[in-house]
Amino acid sequence: MVGFARISNELVCDGVPLSAIALAEGTPLYVYSAATLRSRYLGIDAAFGAYPHTLHYALKANSTLALARLLRSLGSAADANSIWEIEVARKAGFQPSEIVFTGVGKSTAELECGVALGLKAINVESAGELARIEAIAQRTGRTARVAIRINPDIDAKSHPHISTGLKINKFGVPLDTARELFATVPARRALKLVAIHVHVGSQITTLDPLRHAAALIARLSDEVARVGVMLEYLDLGGGLGISYDGRDVPSAAAYAAALVAEVRRTGLPIVVEPGRTIAGPAGVLVARVIDLKPRTAESDFAVIDAGMTELLRPALYGAFHRIEPVKPRDTPEQTYEVVGPVCESSDVVGRDRRLSRLELDDLVAIFDAGAYGAAMASNYNRRPLPAEVLVDEGRWKVIRRRQTTDDMLALETDD
Numbered sequence: 001m002v003g004f005a006r007i008s009n010e011l012v013c014d015g016v017p018l019s020a021i022a023l024a025e026g027t028p029l030y031v032y033s034a035a036t037l038r039s040r041y042l043g044i045d046a047a048f049g050a051y052p053h054t055l056h057y058a059l060k061a062n063s064t065l066a067l068a069r070l071l072r073s074l075g076s077a078a079d080a081n082s083i084w085e086i087e088v089a090r091k092a093g094f095q096p097s098e099i100v101f102t103g104v105g106k107s108t109a110e111l112e113c114g115v116a117l118g119l120k121a122i123n124v125e126s127a128g129e130l131a132r133i134e135a136i137a138q139r140t141g142r143t144a145r146v147a148i149r150i151n152p153d154i155d156a157k158s159h160p161h162i163s164t165g166l167k168i169n170k171f172g173v174p175l176d177t178a179r180e181l182f183a184t185v186p187a188r189r190a191l192k193l194v195a196i197h198v199h200v201g202s203q204i205t206t207l208d209p210l211r212h213a214a215a216l217i218a219r220l221s222d223e224v225a226r227v228g229v230m231l232e233y234l235d236l237g238g239g240l241g242i243s244y245d246g247r248d249v250p251s252a253a254a255y256a257a258a259l260v261a262e263v264r265r266t267g268l269p270i271v272v273e274p275g276r277t278i279a280g281p282a283g284v285l286v287a288r289v290i291d292l293k294p295r296t297a298e299s300d301f302a303v304i305d306a307g308m309t310e311l312l313r314p315a316l317y318g319a320f321h322r323i324e325p326v327k328p329r330d331t332p333e334q335t336y337e338v339v340g341p342v343c344e345s346s347d348v349v350g351r352d353r354r355l356s357r358l359e360l361d362d363l364v365a366i367f368d369a370g371a372y373g374a375a376m377a378s379n380y381n382r383r384p385l386p387a388e389v390l391v392d393e394g395r396w397k398v399i400r401r402r403q404t405t406d407d408m409l410a411l412e413t414d415d
């Protein structure tokens with residue numbers, strides 16, 4: 001049994017009951033399905049078929065070492081958003097030539113490291129950043145491989161907090177600036193322009209914005225060829241959404257077909273940077289009911305031991321994550337406001353959820369939490385970062401132990 005499913009009504013991960021893992025490791029707890037992670041990665045990879053392509057898994061979605069290693073073992077390359085993600089990528093075994101360095105703000109120290117490592121590309125976000133990279137490369141006698149990130153002024157139609165492709169967003173360079181930069185690069189010996197990059201947002205659930213961005217990048221590659229620059233590939237970013245609520249989202253096949261259709265005539269390989277679509281469905285957050293109390297005539301509060309500190313998405317974006325009891329009771333459904341333990345009214349994990357009756361100490365699973373879940377956890381209220389478990393072929397192991405108070409205090413001095 002692969003992924004998250006029910007065996008005699010009880011929720012299991014790759015065949016292992018979540019209740020058994022929670023009993024051993026406590027809650028809140030992230031549980032990942034290796035089988036799901038593999039099939040999500042391999043599904044996108046296969047969708048591009050014979051068209052030359054490389055998947056650079058976006059580590060920002062979840063860079064827990066064991067997961068990064070697993071993806072690497074399947075042939076994934078990496079997209080890192082900071083020098084620290086690059087360090088983690090290196091520890092997971094990714095070679096510098098397999099890493100693209102994205103990120104809207106890279107410090108001088110980060111750029112120096114990036115240039116020295118000889119990454120596959122530094123995805124450049126401004127004319128100033130390009131000049132800084134050039135100066136570092138000149139000073140250190142290297143040639144820096146760069147991709148220029150275009151801000152295409154395309155509306156991804158996703159949540160405003162995770163839309164990146166509009167002119168008003170801080171990401172990338174506008175088209176006219178990009179064209180000016182393209183004209184200068186052939187003469188800039190310390191720079192090698194290897195790609196053009198675009199990423200218009202995350203959790204995109206219609207293909208049009210991705211298609212339009214790909215078409216634009218393909219057109220720009222023609223312009224670049226005219227000034228004598230031979231690109232190595234086109235980087236079309238990440239962004240493919242997943243279905244949090246059961247509604248239809250584009251399949252991997254439709255996604256890949258749309259991108260390939262726009263780019264094929266250029267003959268250039270495609271790079272994509274998927275994060276959520278690979279890791280999201282591969283993880284659940286398991287939490288325990290720690291209090292129940294009346295709320296309105298129609299609903300009760302169910303307080304669980306996971307909240308915005310473990311899974312920030314609902315509080316930050318009003319994001320919906322399906323919640324289900326691990327062992328549902330055979331009772332009529334009732335309405336619960338599922339809330340976390342953090343001292344913030346925004347700490348609501350699920351509003352107005354219809355669930356079978358909950359009792360104290362019951363376990364619930366919060367679905368599709370594998371991406372931007374553990375990766376965005378915090379210590380607010382001095383809550384320790386949760387443990388993470390990977391289930392693989394019927395066996396499970398802790399891939400990140402629960403943080404302790406001593407772990408938190410290890411960084412502090414009080415004398």
Ligand code: LLP
Nearest residue numbers: 058102199202203238239273274275276372
């Ligand atoms: N490439 C770049 C340049 C990005 O900025 C991102 C995500 C990705 C790739 C991966 O995108 P994905 O395939 O995962 O959609 N914390 C938010 C999502 C922020 C995404 C930031 N950039 C959330 O929880 O929804």
